[in-house]
Amino acid sequence: MTERRPTVPETGNLHVGSPKRILSPFESWHPVLFYAPVIVYWLLLALRHRSLTLPAVANPQIEHGGLCGESKTKLFASMTPEGREWVAPYVSFARGDDGEIDRDLGRLTAQLEAAGLEFPLVAKPDVGCHGAGVRLVHDRAELRAYLRAFPANERLLIQHFVDHEGEAGIFYVRRPNDAVGRIFSMTLKYFPTVVGDGKSTLGQLIRRDPRAGRLAHLYLPRHQHRIHWVPAVGEPVRLVFAGNHCKGAMFRNGGRLVTPELAERIDQIARTIPSFHFGRFDVRFRSLGELMQGEGFTIVEFNGGGSEATHIWDPDTTLFSAYRDLFAQTRILFEIGAAHREVGHEPAGWRVLLGLWLREQQLKRAYPITE
Template sequence: MTLQSDHNGSSLSLFEFWPDKIFYTPIALYWFFMGLRYGDLTIPTAANPRIETGGLCGESKSSIFDLAGPIAQEVIAPYRVIQNDAQAFEKVLAALDSLEITYPFVLKPDIGCNGTGVKLITSQDMLQNVLPLFPTGVALMVQKLVPYPSEVGVFYIRHPRDEKGHITSLTYKESPILTGDGHSTLKDLILNDPRMGQIPQLYLPRIKGRENEVLPVGETLSLLFAGNHCKGSIFRNGKQDITPALEERICAIVQDIPDFHFGRIDLKVLSPESLREGKDFQIIEINGVGSEAIHIWDRRTTLAEAYLTQFYHYRQAFLIGAEKRKQGWKSSGILGTLRSWLKQRRLLASYPTND
């Protein structure tokens, strides 16, 4: 399912693509203030204490999945992790066989951020060509491609003192799609689109070598596979689809992951209707303290709403981290967090462009 684009008025919000140094400066100052208040700048990393840095940075995606009990494992898209070495091709084939999945499937770095390096592998030849693009020795996740049409980000918070958590945000992720008119080139379709034409630097590299190609009337071309805003996906606030049935189902799943209290669960869903009923979805990724309530990137969100949302969520991360500290858990500390961040930064720089 493709969500309908809203081209009434501006197709970008005021702040959607501000430089990070501008948008995140007030958030960084708020984080610093809270850190001083609690005597530990990294106390949110204790919010999910069984995960490296609580999922702030440098964490392994599979290590979070591996914590899951039977209730959660049932709805996690099947996966295996392999090392990218001389036998990587054979390892991937063996993983496909053990998972009983075929092409296409998803290949992505086990340590990543913002969809960097995520690849949709459609054939054996493509697999052979893609593996060398990743550095030797890096851990790669082989994951089943979930056939459901929509991707959704659900933000979950549960304080340690509470029996159940709650959903604070639900966001649909839409891939930008070009539709041919029989005479416009791909480049023209991007430049003339009310949204894409304002941020062509995100999309033109994705049609490199095909700029002058003309799509027949009605034929479509999806520009993105990975659902990440900074890569060009369009996010739509889906708060209207948060129901008691969905919240109960998400709580049951996430509480089957020991000591997970704060983060975003990314799902592939059959339809909004089934999502509201809490069924027909699979988890493709679980993100910890470093994740956002991504409905803030809906173009209808105001700057004030975005900052209030960010402050609310990071305050909860500090509160939960403080509660976990009282239980005996420790934060990652400045040096530990810095090491994880530097590791992640080095790895991200070495990955190929995502699909």
Template sequence: MPELTVGDRKLAIAERIPPMLFYLPLILSWIGFSLRHRSFTLPTAANPKIFTGGMWGESKSDYLLDITPEERTWVADFTVVRRGKGAFSVDADIKAAQAALDAQGIAYPFIAKPDIGWHGHGVRRITCFAELQDYITGFPENTNIILQRYVPYAGEAAILYARLPGERHGRVLSLTFRYFPHVVGNGRETIRDLIGKDARARWKSKLHLGGDATHRGLGEEELARVPAAGEVVQIALIGNQRAGALYRDGRRFITAEMERRIDGIAGSMTEFHYGRFDLRFETVDALARGEGFSIVEVNGIGGEAIDVWDPRLPVGEVYRRLVDQQRLLFLIGKRNRARGFHPTKFADFATSLFRQNRLIRQYPAST
């Protein structure tokens, strides 16, 4: 991963804007494109074989299963299990989960996450059978769970991809490096103190200190620990804005080899024209060669161009990139509509959002 400096820890101006206020211009922009194209949900036709085009409410495992076996070697091994109905099914569900793990050859530790997920809600690292029992017991009924091999690579990145309908090849639109929420020890202060003094960690301190019911946070023993000078302490498993992760625009590292690899993976999927591949990678050089990485998640049209959250970008550039993303989504949707694909009905579009939000409130706390 490209090395960070002290100044890189600052919050972006865009991150300081309240979310509802920040997204208001983008909502207006979306409405403008909707009026021009006579459809509010036209972008959902960009990925016509995915529920809502992947805006929200879709199955995350469906993406991974749609990748052909030849290309699935680039995906971290996973299995999907079902949380049944009623407390009486819990023991059977746990046994089925362990059997599925054994069949897939997935050992502890591994990652457990909801099949319908958002912003890392419900994502945990499971280190033993007791933790698997606890996770499944606390999971909402009649829903699917993804159990995925833990990828030990240090780097994490998000690659945004698009292919216009009718074209043989797509392109990588952006590459973003994700830096997990962390603090750096000085040999004197506790992790709790370091969180309070670090701009990014302090921004989400409620989450890290256990004050948010949707996230476990750090235990008292860990918070009281004094890390050695220079020791990097990861304070959350999830690497997104919800936990205060840092994003760095890495488009200068995009190469033809990387693009060919991602295009091959995306091209193996059914009518997949737009999405973001979240992956763990060994080194930047290996990733640039299209090697040494494992995909852990795929997102559809809801996969935001997260390079915009690089603190070095001015607000004007942030909005320009996000509006360009909307413009491209409507263009792809328009072309697929001309091919006979229909956008998701507005009622289904809205209902799926409400269902996803309801599920999120029921998921076990993330870590």
């Protein structure tokens, strides 16, 4: 019997085709195993440049270069008004103590009304990565539940839901002496679905699906509240909302679709962020045709030095090419940091960065489960 392959849905007028593999051959590896060669390469570059934390000044106007623990609120606020026009509207809110949920809900609702934001909305932590704690909230009751599950006295963002099916991660680099920056990588993100048959429960559909069945440990906990629900015949059920591979989204390499028009637009936006040289913009778009023209997209998030060229998680990417590209981005990160150190920027010590990373990991474990 021929093994059924997952299909990649068309987004707009173009698509990149279905992958030859169901999963990346290294997608299920433990992160410590997969990233071990990158860590060794980082240490070699640290010896060459005489600094373990030199990448922390790759983006000198961003807290520790955006390497870890940076605030999304501060990142968005760093953009000029021209840059923020490309960002999905949001409000930033500091949750109170555990006994103040109703008070917090009232204050947050007032902020949302003042900003003209209406449900559905995207709730996400102010500090976090890998899609941790990201959820779509449809009404006031779901917003209250999110606040209750969120760590006390921590900041979160509530953002306009950009209702476009297309999503991409666009990785940008610009060396300090370069006249223009370039797109180092573009990843198209797709969101797996299962289709109801009127008889099987959602749990059964997930377990039987060729791809979802291999990632059931990601999907089943997220849908535990409706695992015994039976979708109607032909009813599609999206399994993941957050566009992150470790949450179960499917990634495809969109590098061949990068055009001069898109590269120019991303460079223009990047220059609205002071001293921004290395990072990734996560965008939602109406169609690939418009995206390739540098139009029809909205930024939902951007990251700095801790970003990754996520096209490596395309199921058809080989292990050799994944490491080649990860090594290349790491080398560029150190070289940009070295250029900034020459003009007086000094990175924080490793203890500071380790503390930020540990706090970020602690917060990730405390956030509400990702949708």
